[in-house]
Amino acid sequence: xxxxxxxxxxxxxxxxxxxxxxxxxxxxxxxxxxxxxxxxxxxxxxxxxxxxxxxxxxxxxxxxxxxxxxxxxxxxxxxxxxxxxxxxxxxxxxxxxxxxxxxxxxxxxxxxxxxxxxxxxxxxxxxxxxxxxxxxxxxxxxxxxxxxxxxxxxx
Numbered sequence: 189x190x191x192x193x194x195x196x197x198x199x200x201x202x203x204x205x206x207x208x209x210x211x212x213x214x215x216x217x218x219x220x221x222x223x224x225x226x227x228x229x230x231x232x233x234x235x236x237x238x239x240x241x242x243x244x245x246x247x248x249x250x251x252x253x254x255x256x257x258x259x260x261x262x263x264x265x266x267x268x269x270x271x272x273x274x275x276x277x278x279x280x281x282x283x284x285x286x287x288x289x290x291x292x293x294x295x296x297x298x299x300x301x302x303x304x305x306x307x308x309x310x311x312x313x314x315x316x317x318x319x320x321x322x323x324x325x326x327x328x329x330x331x332x333x334x335x336x337x338x339x340x341x342x343x
Contacts, residue, residue, distance in 0.1 A: 192268045192269065193269065194269065198266075199265075201268075202262055205261050206262060208258050209258045212255045212258060215251065216248065216251045216255070219244065219247055223244060227239070227243075242299075246295050246298065246299050249292075250295050253291055253292050256288055257285050260281045260285050260288075263277075263281060274329060274332045274333050275333065279330045280326075282326035283322070283323060286322030287319070289318040289319035289322060290319040292315045293311070293312050293315030293316045293319060296308050296312045297312045
């Protein structure tokens with residue numbers, strides 16, 4: 189199986205991420221309704237308007253950022269499909285994804301103070317690690333671009 193180029197794993201991932209983006213947008217449109225049903229079903233004793241609105245805000249922030257992360261990943265796979273991933277645009281995209289991951293982690297960290305769960309704590313750590321990973325990967329890509337440019341100048 190090919191990893192880059194046309195009809196490769198990169199092409200499949202680009203299509204799969206597009207489907208995930210569409211599903212995420214649909215969920216975002218129905219978020220208030222879904223959350224209301226969920227809180228009544230699972231937390232009927234603790235249901236109150238402050239909890240509901242706080243969760244709606246946090247879930248919209250994290251949901252929108254998740255769509256932005258998926259879109260950025262899809263663009264990264266587009267450059268893989270073109271067999272040219274080591275470009276400055278990808279370095280910027282990876283740094284941006286790192287910032288998005290830190291913001292999502294921060295939003296879930298804030299959630300700990302009014303509706304804590306074990307999975308919320310896990311999400312904080314996962315997004316913090318993902319943010320660090322994206323920033324380090326961006327620096328790795330930047331270094332690869334420098335080496336590639338030096339090699340291109342060599343005769």
